[in-house]
Amino acid sequence: MPLITLPDRTCILVTGPEAEDFLQNILTLDLQTVGTDDARPGALLTPQGKILFDFLISRVDGGFCLECRSDIAADFARRLMMYRLRARAEIALQDECVVQVSWNEESASSPEDSAVLDRRFPEGTVHRVYDADRTTSATREDWTAYRVAHGVAESGSDYELSDAFPHDVLLDQNGGVGFKKGCYVGQEVVSRMQHRGTARRRVLIADSEASLPASGTPITADGRPIGTMGSSSGGRGLALVRIDKVKNAVDRDVPVLAGETSITLSIPAWARFDFPQSPSSED
Incomplete structure (x- = not known):
């Protein structure tokens, strides 16, 4: 052990x-x-x-x-x-x-x-x-x-x-x-966010075929910031991101980048939330 x-x-x-x-x-x-x-x-x-x-x-x-x-x-x-x-x-x-x-x-x-x-x-x-x-x-x-x-x-x-709000992390x-x-x-x-379901930032797991950049590196889609990198080890790390923006990028087949590194983002297996189904606004 x-x-x-x-x-x-x-x-x-x-x-x-x-x-x-x-x-x-x-x-x-x-x-x-x-x-x-x-x-x-x-x-x-x-x-x-x-x-x-x-x-x-x-x-x-x-x-x-x-x-x-x-x-x-x-x-x-x-x-x-x-x-x-x-x-x-x-x-x-x-x-x-x-x-x-x-x-x-x-x-x-x-x-x-x-x-x-x-x-x-x-x-x-x-x-x-x-x-x-x-x-x-x-x-x-x-x-x-x-x-x-x-x-x-x-x-x-x-x-x-x-x-960060508790829901974010x-x-x-x-x-x-x-x-x-x-x-x-x-x-x-916190109760209002829970009852209204307004949590849009979440920690996700980031995976890449290359080593991931340092904590704090911006994560972007279509050149627009959607979050930041957290801890990483080799090609796997944590990312605090707008999950509505991630869903929008995936639906449009737009690459998500951590710095210059292409990544895929997934929800931790134990978590009970999902990606939003409605399209993201541009705010």
């Missing part, structure tokens, strides 16, 4: 008698869906519904562990403190947290008793551990390739914070948004 340490990830602990109620009232996901062996995706949004911070959350004794990018962790912790008000919850940045990930193509037993399942992936295939430092057996390129093949997007490499598809829970920051905008 491949294993890698992710030095650019760290943890924030939120503990205390009111930790769950506090987080449930501000985060996108429904914490009641987080089991004892789960690491589930979620986000803290702006009031306008854009993703301000993304993370994976799991249960610990007395509260929760929020795993996020190291470079945003201090700002994330400060924002949580701002929302805490009088809630009986403690927020602590774990500067020395070691984040390790192991994965396999088929369900496998946990490599550590303390491992949690990354629920963005097929059940049982990806484990995350926060209290061990084992010898690694894989490279970052290996992990990127596996993540890309499953259509799992992360901020920084696949989209910019404060620029498939949080509505992988349990990162609780549509039946109560209010949270940005909830009105």
Whole structure:
């Protein structure tokens, strides 16, 4: 089973008698869906519904562990403190947290008793551990390739914070948004997108016979921008694109390009949305 340490990830602990109620009232996901062996995706949004911070959350004794990018962790912790008000919850940045990930193509037993399942992936295939430092057996390129093949997007490499809605990066598809829970920051905008079916940007899997260009490279059709490249490994990558524009290009047999590289775009196998059937407007 491949294993890698992710030095650019760290943890924030939120503990205390009111930790769950506090987080449930501000985060996108429904914490009641987080089991004892789960690491589930979620986000803290702006009031306008854009993703301000993304993370994976799991249960610990007395509260929760929020795993996020190291470079945003201090700002994330400060924002949580701002929302805490009088809630009986403690927020602590774990500067020395070691984040390790192991994965396999088929369900496998946990490599550590303390491992949690990354629920963005097929059940049982990806484990995350926060209290061990084992010898690694894989490279970052290996992990990127596996993540890309499953259509799992992360901020920084696949989209910019404060620029994407949860629907854009498939949080509505992988349990990162609780549509039946109560209010949270940005909830009105996200609910409106869900009920009206207005999500037009989506993360898709990009495939090419050539190596794909760097993250941030424009994706075009007919010379017009329709999205940007995200992470890639060889000829496979992630792309955040307007799916109506992609459908329009496919229907007219117009090449879709990432920079100068021809690509084909597909919906991740686990996702439940489809390409729109009506023609795209030119806006």
